[in-house]
Amino acid sequence: MTDSTLQGRSLPSMADVASHAGVAIGTVSNVLNNPSKVRETTRRRVFASIAELGYVRNDAARSLAAGSSTSVGLVVADLGNSFFVDIARGVEQVMRRRGMDVLIVNSDVEPTREVHNLELLDRSRVAGIILAPLDTSLAKSSVLPTRSTPTVLVNYESPTLTYSGVQVDEAHGGMLAAEHLLTLGRRRLLFVGGPLFLTAIQRRWEGVARAVSAVSDASVALEETRGLNIRHGRELAKRIVAMGPGTYDGIIAASDLLAIGLVQVLNEVPGFAVPSDVAVTGYDNNHFASESSIPVSTIAQPGEEMGSTAADLLLELIEKPQTQTRTVTLAPRLIPRTSTLGPAWHRD
Amino acid sequence: MTDSTLQGRSLPSMADVASHAGVAIGTVSNVLNNPSKVRETTRRRVFASIAELGYVRNDAARSLAAGSSTSVGLVVADLGNSFFVDIARGVEQVMRRRGMDVLIVNSDVEPTREVHNLELLDRSRVAGIILAPLDTSLAKSSVLPTRSTPTVLVNYESPTLTYSGVQVDEAHGGMLAAEHLLTLGRRRLLFVGGPLFLTAIQRRWEGVARAVSAVSDASVALEETRGLNIRHGRELAKRIVAMGPGTYDGIIAASDLLAIGLVQVLNEVPGFAVPSDVAVTGYDNNHFASESSIPVSTIAQPGEEMGSTAADLLLELIEKPQTQTRTVTLAPRLIPRTSTLGPAWHRD
């Protein structure tokens, strides 16, 4: 019976540790989970055996037996987008403080993978899930209704209030940008961004329009783009130049990349100097917004804060499952830089 | 159609499904894992029960019983660095094709978290682990010797050949950049980058030096920087300007950001036009290298390929554990752009 010939391969189990240390299996478990319940000397003996055998606890067995896990899952739509990386950082920060681990799964913009990843985490029986989808991925609507693991949505409004969530007040962001330009005396504004079926863009535009309508002698036009990259900014800039100098004295771009593209082209053309002739704002606080040759004023998405808030909401849900779900809306903030203030304004 | 029992009740188990469908528990298991062994009609009945009860397989129990998992873990040093995101994409691509899932854990540049994450994945009994550390994080040396899960290293040379790994031939990258400039007729070169204790930077410099020494009338100088960001590039550019025009006619930067910073400043100063007076190359193929106002020629790290190669190596290790470990070295490649070729050269 006492055959301890473990042919090389498989890792030692708790039972192996127990017999090696001359204690019961339950004692080993206690050493690991409730050290205070075990006498000092015994504890030391067990730890010694653990070290000697190179024992590694099997979390699959652990969470099966305990019926709970110490990891949460984070489903992100696109790791290539630094916004999601910020969210991840926020989530990790909070979870780590609580001794929980964060497993990240990447959907890479594919809705089917998003569904798959959600199922994966469900099967894994993680303690909870934070879902950060893209505005465009609709897939979740078909999955969400049947979920049973505690779940928090980031940046996506759950139609019904079935899940807790974190959102950004996009309209407010648009207002901030517009008011900034208006305060600087700009009156002939232009909002650029698109496609407009993205609700975030739509909201930003609404905010801009609202802010402008509050100032009697100000006006704002809208130019829809097909995307939000530098290239789209460059293309649009050419069209703007073609309209002639003075048509606009302030431009609100729906993304930093768009703004950077605009600035790159405009600033080369007489009559379109940035910001003296045309002030430009971006959106997202992309790392490169501050690094381009003319640092771009921007609206910062509170990505990290969104992540940490989502984590808080999730912990709440995990700890008292009866809690009423709720949605937290966070405000973006303005970061003024050279592209609106001019070179006199130095950042640190 | 009708019932939506989403609340609180603990999830149904395989036993529940079995009794609901009027079959044995083993049959349910077969329906899920060896469908061909179950008669069509039975299979359908079981699937119906699964759907009706909303059964979700418990992967903790599954991998405990089966003694194997269908997920692999990926430990990345810094999700904020797009190089690691590329690696992740490569890993996912290969694994997905094999029906395996990838769990990503982020160490956020902290060595202690790297160790923790490695332990986490060990405990989780994933099928294998891919470790993508930073050049600087030394911590793994203390962990690696005792590992027992199949493991593959990315971008870090295991001193002993204990683990399979994927690397980049950094020296070759340096050579490519230098040869490119030499071919364009540049002879007074400068390599910039740092800190030099980073082995990758060191290697690139070695490659550059080797290439230059092969051309009799060419020379190369070295300027060490304290970091690789745009800011460092800007600062260095000022020093270069101070040396006067003509000192160098070609600069090899150890990162794209560095190169972008250099170009931004140099190109404004008479006698330092890029690329006519000074040609500049970057390194990493950062997304923004191609988007800056003067697109920067660069050496592309094959991040995605590194990831997929690592995944292949890992699968090999998982499938036949006896396999000899090996290290694959990949070559970076040159992407010439305006900062060396001039505006005549259009990219698609």
Added chain:
DNA sequence: GACCGTTATTGAATCGCTTCATTGCCCGCT
């Protein structure tokens, strides 16, 4: 109808852990 080879289904044993009701001990009090 008896016999036999497939094909389907069954259910007990098992994976490695947590839990918790018990048991053993030791010590102080009455």
Added chain:
DNA sequence: AGCGGGCAATGAAGCGATTCAATAACGGTC
């Protein structure tokens, strides 16, 4: 001595799957 209470330690009963030997059911043949 006897009793009660606190610690320590024990070990069996799950947790929810996979496996696999054993059994049942099903056709075909002679």
